[in-house]
Structure formats: C-alpha cells, structure tokens
Amino acid sequence: YRVPWGLSPEERAGIAEATARGESSRLIGISLGKSASYVRHIRSKLARGLATNVRTGGLLVEGDTLRFPNEHRPGVPATLPLDEDLARLLGYYCAEGSVISNKNRPNSHVLNFSFGHCETALVEEVSRLLVRSLDVKAAHVGRSTTLAVTVNKSSAALLFKSLAGAHAAGKHVPRVFFNARRPIVEAFLDAYVEGDGHRYANGKVSATTVSRELAYGVAWLALKLGYLPSLYETAMPEQATIQGRMVNRAPRQYTVVWYENSAAKRKVVETEDFYLVPLRGISFIDYEGDVYNMEVEEEHNYLAGFFAISNCQNWLTSQALRDDSAGTAPRAMSAERLVSMARECGAKMVGSSYNEPLITAEWAVEVFRKARAAGFKTAFISNGNATPQVLDYLRPWTDCYKIDLKTMSDRGYRQLGGVVGNILETVGMVHERGFWEEIVTLVIPGFNDSEEELRSAAEFIASVSTDIPWHVTAFHQDYKMTENANTSPEQLIRACEIGRAAGLKFVYAGNLPGRVGRWENTHCPACDELLVERYGYIIRKMGVGADGLCPKCRTKIPGVWA
Known part of the structure; x- marks a missing residue:
C-alpha cells in the first residue's frame, strides 16, 4: 500500500543530507515550512529505514472475514461461492461499476455502481x-446525472478491480465465468444486459462497451450458451457534449449482438458442430509483434477472433529456413537447454526431427547423450534415407526410430526427390540393429491410396516383422499441396484392415480422433484385450505396465513401455 507523505522524495532526501551536515531540526523545518518536531519525526523514519513510498502489510484474517490494515471492521468474506447472486453482482459491475481511488488517500478505494435516476429497481437490486x-x-448517493450505489471498503473495491478491472476501458469478464456452469453464466449475462444492454421483442440482445476485452468476453459467454454472437467495432469522435459540457470519450466502442430466439433469420448456416458465417471480404493489415501457434487438447482446434482455427501442419517447421511465411525462425539452443526444457515440460522422451535429422546426426547424438543421462528415452523421426554407418553411429544413443514410408512406387518417390529402394533397405537395417521401429504412411488420395499400393506397403512391413506398428494418417490440404482431396475416416479404416489382413499385429489410424473406431487403440494380438485407449494424442487408458505384459493373458507386448 502507498504511504502518504507531506514531503516529496527529494525533500526527504534533503532532510537526510542536511542532518548529515549537522543542521538543526529547527533550521531544516524553516527551509521546508515545517515544524521542528515534524522534521525530527522524518529523521526517525529515515534512521529506521521506514521513509519509503510503499509498504507491504499482510491481510488481517478474522474468523471467516479478511480486511486490509487500517480498514474498518468487518472485512469481506474470506471465501466466496460462485453462485448466481455473485454472478449477477459481477454482471452489474461490468456494466455500471467502477473503483474510485482518492489521490489524497492512496489506500482508500470505493466500490461504485452508477445508474440513471429512473433505475431505482437496479439500485435496490445491487x-x-x-x-x-x-x-x-x-x-445511495444522488448526483446531477446519476444515482450511485457506493461501498467505502477497500477490500471489496480491490476484489472487484482484480476480478473485472477498475474502469470502463479496462473492464473484462472475470475469467472464472469461462468454465462456469450454465446457470452462473446466464445470471452474469442477464445482469450485464440489464445494466448496460437492451432486449428486443424479436429475441435480439445487444450490449455496448468501450472495452474490447469485455466485448469479446461477453461474446464468448453468449457462444458458450449456444447463441451465435456478432461483434461490431465503431470508431467514435474523441469528444462529445453531454449536458452542455465537452467530455473526452474512448476512441472506439464495441457492440455485441446475439439472438435468444432461434427463429430469427440470420445469414449463417448452422451445422451440428459449427456456425458457418459468410465472409464479406478478405483484407490484409501490416502487423509487427509475436504470433502464437497454440496446441490444445482433443481435436486440436481453438477459436481466434471467433474463427475456428486448426493447428498448423508440419510445414511451419519443415520450411522455416526457406519460407519467411512460416514465421518460425530458428533459435540457437544448446543440448543442455533442450534437455532442461524437456524436464520442465514433464516429457519422458526426447526426439530429433525436421528437417531431416540424418543430416545432423552428430547434433542428435550430442543431445541424446545428455538426455539419456537425465533419464529420458530417445527417438529419431526420419524419412528413411539412412546408411549403415549412420545407423551404427546412432544406435548406442537411440531407443526408437520412426520412418516415413511415403509410397511403394519408385515413380512416386522420385517425384518427391527420393528412391523407394533406399527407404525399404533402411526399414530392414533399423530392425536388424534392434531399434524399436515404427512406420508412418500419410495416405494421400490420388497419390498412394490404392488398395494395391497399401497392400504392398503392409506386406513389405510384415516381411520385416509383424511386430512393427504401422500408422496410416490422414492428409489434409495445406501449404502448397491443395490439389488432392482430404483423407476420409473410411479410407483410413480400409488401410488399417489391409494392414491387419497382411499379418501386422499393430495398425493405427492417426490424426482423426474419435472417427476411426478401434483403430486408435492398442489391443493384445493374442486375446484382443484393450491395452491402450487413445483419443488423438490423449491416452485415456494405459493397461500395459513397465513389464510390457498383457494384464489379461500375460502375452509379451513388443514396444518401449514405462
């Protein structure tokens, strides 16, 4: 909390300097217009190190309440249930509330709600x-233009300030509402609209604010309740005349609109999972600053500006050195720092990938040495263009080796800049050297998705070992490859069935979570017991322990188990 002083920091420093020169408190006081006793008081504070602008004091907890030092009893409740009453109160605050601080009393804060003179019902409700x-x-304080509800209690005022902001332009929806139950969200929005919005006879609801963050938060809550919100941004004049006087105003205001009556006609197509909104146009703006690519759970999609965004595919990484639009410039990083980051993230394995790690095998080994010493498993994610020498070099430090088998057609591989024979040879060499090996094939319609080619791939892998897992994954249009269609769940399931018919014990359909049935999971090849249940990258059930045995029939399950 701030300490109110009758002297500036420079004047207090002057007292210390004058004291060091031996000047009396009377002479110092005359120069400052202060009494000698006041100067002696300041000297005492200086000598004890208490002449600071800010001090820290703990909260005073008294039974079920708490308050700040020097605040009158009683305090506010130490814990607050997020019920509909509190939700409505916070809704009214976001609409009409503020926290007022007194410059002359820096530790005094007032919780304030301002309503029109005709809104007496809302005054009583708050x-x-x-x-x-x-x-x-x-x-209740009557003012010339408003009727205010005020609470002269700093603990209450600072609680609301921390939850939702202090003033109009800095308001935001308290974060606790984003994961709250529906009745709580409804209570908050109802109060917010009553305080600062309007409901129309046709089910339309609108609310306007000068806070962008509050507008987006309100829109998100409306969407959470199943209403498609629209958000309008309007530039405003910097000044306006209110009751004959000129006042400054926020440069922009934001209006959120939604319809609680589904019968209202809107230019939108509603599907089971999405609202499809027509685009009025596409434009570009210059931007400088950080850009974030998030990874989220389950289907890996998120909302950005209320657009559904899918996580970017691998080109952001693979093309980082040659395409500025990837936006992921490489960073200098030591092996020690990589291992430290893995530990911070709670990882169990450190892998080397992108662009092609075989061309930097020495770097991979440097990292793997330190990762192994720190207790991590290690993995190599490669296109399969390996030599016997590099595999021998990697083997002492590498547990797992994943190879992309892109096609069984030599012509197809040459289109990609490779030779299929080299890849097939590497698959055999990796298995012979005792790496734990897994194969991935990205199934691309029109390129490698024929039954003949998929069967050829499955039979080749089975000829090396039927224990090698084969992952068939779905292609989606991205970057410079947009001619081919996206892979359907049915196509992946058919590829899995071909792999199983070829004798492979472990075949998986990847990156279409929840849409490929049992092919996301690991089953015991002997008794068909469900061993590992997955949803995308999420492991829902782990039935195999460090011993690698099926818990039902005790068959040894090949793999790297922790």
Missing part, C-alpha cells in the same frame, strides 16, 4: 446483492 454476497451495506 444493494441487496452486496448484502447477500459480501455482507456489506451500500450508501
């Missing part, structure tokens, strides 16, 4: 909610 939620009584 007053009742303050008693029920915080056990505080509010004062």
Whole structure:
C-alpha cells in the first residue's frame, strides 16, 4: 500500500543530507515550512529505514472475514461461492461499476455502481446483492446525472478491480465465468444486459462497451450458451457534449449482438458442430509483434477472433529456413537447454526431427547423450534415407526410430526427390540393429491410396516383422499441396484392415480422433484385450505396465513401455 507523505522524495532526501551536515531540526523545518518536531519525526523514519513510498502489510484474517490494515471492521468474506447472486453482482459491475481511488488517500478505494435516476429497481437490486454476497451495506448517493450505489471498503473495491478491472476501458469478464456452469453464466449475462444492454421483442440482445476485452468476453459467454454472437467495432469522435459540457470519450466502442430466439433469420448456416458465417471480404493489415501457434487438447482446434482455427501442419517447421511465411525462425539452443526444457515440460522422451535429422546426426547424438543421462528415452523421426554407418553411429544413443514410408512406387518417390529402394533397405537395417521401429504412411488420395499400393506397403512391413506398428494418417490440404482431396475416416479404416489382413499385429489410424473406431487403440494380438485407449494424442487408458505384459493373458507386448 502507498504511504502518504507531506514531503516529496527529494525533500526527504534533503532532510537526510542536511542532518548529515549537522543542521538543526529547527533550521531544516524553516527551509521546508515545517515544524521542528515534524522534521525530527522524518529523521526517525529515515534512521529506521521506514521513509519509503510503499509498504507491504499482510491481510488481517478474522474468523471467516479478511480486511486490509487500517480498514474498518468487518472485512469481506474470506471465501466466496460462485453462485448466481455473485454472478449477477459481477454482471452489474461490468456494466455500471467502477473503483474510485482518492489521490489524497492512496489506500482508500470505493466500490461504485452508477445508474440513471429512473433505475431505482437496479439500485435496490445491487444493494441487496452486496448484502447477500459480501455482507456489506451500500450508501445511495444522488448526483446531477446519476444515482450511485457506493461501498467505502477497500477490500471489496480491490476484489472487484482484480476480478473485472477498475474502469470502463479496462473492464473484462472475470475469467472464472469461462468454465462456469450454465446457470452462473446466464445470471452474469442477464445482469450485464440489464445494466448496460437492451432486449428486443424479436429475441435480439445487444450490449455496448468501450472495452474490447469485455466485448469479446461477453461474446464468448453468449457462444458458450449456444447463441451465435456478432461483434461490431465503431470508431467514435474523441469528444462529445453531454449536458452542455465537452467530455473526452474512448476512441472506439464495441457492440455485441446475439439472438435468444432461434427463429430469427440470420445469414449463417448452422451445422451440428459449427456456425458457418459468410465472409464479406478478405483484407490484409501490416502487423509487427509475436504470433502464437497454440496446441490444445482433443481435436486440436481453438477459436481466434471467433474463427475456428486448426493447428498448423508440419510445414511451419519443415520450411522455416526457406519460407519467411512460416514465421518460425530458428533459435540457437544448446543440448543442455533442450534437455532442461524437456524436464520442465514433464516429457519422458526426447526426439530429433525436421528437417531431416540424418543430416545432423552428430547434433542428435550430442543431445541424446545428455538426455539419456537425465533419464529420458530417445527417438529419431526420419524419412528413411539412412546408411549403415549412420545407423551404427546412432544406435548406442537411440531407443526408437520412426520412418516415413511415403509410397511403394519408385515413380512416386522420385517425384518427391527420393528412391523407394533406399527407404525399404533402411526399414530392414533399423530392425536388424534392434531399434524399436515404427512406420508412418500419410495416405494421400490420388497419390498412394490404392488398395494395391497399401497392400504392398503392409506386406513389405510384415516381411520385416509383424511386430512393427504401422500408422496410416490422414492428409489434409495445406501449404502448397491443395490439389488432392482430404483423407476420409473410411479410407483410413480400409488401410488399417489391409494392414491387419497382411499379418501386422499393430495398425493405427492417426490424426482423426474419435472417427476411426478401434483403430486408435492398442489391443493384445493374442486375446484382443484393450491395452491402450487413445483419443488423438490423449491416452485415456494405459493397461500395459513397465513389464510390457498383457494384464489379461500375460502375452509379451513388443514396444518401449514405462
């Protein structure tokens, strides 16, 4: 909390300097217009190291309440249930509330709600909610343009400030509502709209604010309740005349609109999973700053500006050195730092990939040495263009080796800049040297998805070992490869069935979570017991322990188990 002083920091420093020169408190006081006793008081503070602008004081917890030092009893509740009363109170605050601080009393904060003179029902409602939620009584203050509800209690004011912001332009929806139950969200939005919005007879609801963050938060809550929101941004004049006086205003205001009546006609197509909104146009703006690519759970999609965004495919990494639009410039990194990052992230394995790790095998080994010493398993993710020498070099430090088998056609491989024979030879050499080996084939319609080619791939892998897992994954249009169609779940399932018919014990359909049935999971090849249940990258059930045995029939399950 801030310490109020009658002297500036420079004046207090001047007292210290004058004292060091031996000047009396009377002479110092005359120069500052202060009494000698006040100067002696400041000297005492300086000598004890207490002449600071800010001090720290702990909260005072008294039974079920807490308050700040020097704040009058009683305090506010130490814990607050997120019930509908508190949700409504916070809704009214986001609409009409603020926290007022007194410059002359830096530790005094007032919780304030401002309503029109005709909104007496809302004044009474907020007053009742303050008693029920915080056990505080509010004062009603009549002003020339508003009727205010005020609580002169710093603990209550700073609680609301921390949850939702202090003033109009800095308001935001309290984060706790984004994961709250539906009745709680409804209570918050209802109060917010009552305080600062409007409901129309046709089910339309609108609310306007000068806070961009608050507008987007309200829109998100409306979407959470199943209403498709629209958000409008409007540039405003910098000044306006209110009741005959000129006032400054925020440069932009934001209006959120949604319809609670589904019968209202809107230019949108609603599917089971998405709202498809027509685009009015596409434009570009210059931007400087950080750009983030997030990874989220389950289907790996998220909302950015209320657009459904799918995580970017691998070209962001693979093309980072040659295409500036990838936006992922490489960073200098030591082997020690990589291992430290793996530990910080709770990882169990360190892998080397992209672009092709075989061309930097020495770097991989340097990292793997330190990763092994730190207790991590290690993996190599490669296109399969290996030599016997590099595999011998990698083997002492590498547990797992994944190879992309892109096609069984030599012509197809030459289109990609490779030779199929080299890849098939590497598959055999990796298995012979005792790496744990897995094969991935990206199934691309029109390129490598014929039954003949898929059967050829499965039979080749089975000829090396039927224990080698084969992952068939779905292609989706991206970057410079947009001519081929996206792979369907049915095509992946058919590829899995071909692999199983060829004798492979472990065949998986990847990157279409929840849409490929049993082919996401690991089953015991002897008794068909479900061993590992997956949803995308999420492991829902792990039935195999470090011994690698099926818990039902005790068959040894090949793999690297922890």
